[in-house]
Amino acid sequence: TAFHTNTHFYLAILIAFSLPLAQLTPIFIALMLLNWLVEGDFKNKFKNIFKNKFALLFISFYLLHLIGLSYTQNIDSGLFDIQVKLSLLAFPLILATRPCNEKSKNSIFFSLVAGGIVASLFMLIRAVYIYLTLGKNDFFYGEFSILIHPSYLSMYLNFIIAGLFLQ
Numbered sequence: 128t129a130f131h132t133n134t135h136f137y138l139a140i141l142i143a144f145s146l147p148l149a150q151l152t153p154i155f156i157a158l159m160l161l162n163w164l165v166e167g168d169f170k171n172k173f174k175n176i177f178k179n180k181f182a183l184l185f186i187s188f189y190l191l192h193l194i195g196l197s198y199t200q201n202i203d204s205g206l207f208d209i210q211v212k213l214s215l216l217a218f219p220l221i222l223a224t225r226p227c228n229e230k231s232k233n234s235i236f237f238s239l240v241a242g243g244i245v246a247s248l249f250m251l252i253r254a255v256y257i258y259l260t261l262g263k264n265d266f267f268y269g270e271f272s273i274l275i276h277p278s279y280l281s282m283y284l285n286f287i288i289a290g291l292f293l294q
Contacts, residue, residue, distance in 0.1 A: 140238045
C-alpha cells in the first residue's frame with residue numbers, strides 16, 4: 128500500500144541520515160522491520176527475494192553463521208555474533224522485497240551525505256570549542272569521534288566521498 132511504501136522510504140531516509148550519528152539508527156531499523164512485517168503480503172515478498180541473487184547471497188551468509196552456531200563451544204559468543212550479523216538477514220529481506228527507483232536511491236544517498244556533514248560539523252565545532260575553552264586537543268580518534276566509533280565514521284565518510292565522486 129501507499130502508506131507502507133511511504134513509511135519505508137522515509138525510514139530509509141532517516142536511517143541513512145542517522146548512520147554517521149549512530150544514536151537513533153537502531154530505532155529506525157526496528158520501525159522499518161515492523162512496517163515490513165505489518166504490511167504482510169509475504170508470498171509475493173518471498174518470491175521477490177528468490178529473484179534477487181544478491182539478497183540471497185547475504186541471507187545465505189547469515190544462515191551459514193546460524194548453522195555454525197551448532198559447532199561452537201562458546202554459545203554466548205556465538206549468539207552475540209548472530210545478533211550482530213542480524214542486519215545481513217534483515218536488510219536483504221526488507222530491501223529485496225521493496226525495490227527502489229533511481230530518484231529514491233539518490234534521495235537516500237543525499238540523506239546520508241547530510242548526516243555525514245551534520246556529524247562532522249558537530250564533532251569539529253565541539254573539538255574547536257574544547258580546544259579554545261580548555262586548551263585540550265580533542266581533534267584525534269576517539270576524543271574527536273564521540274558520536275560513533277572512529278572506524279565506522281571513517282568508513283561512512285569515505286563511502287560518502289566515493290559516492291559523490293561517482294554522481
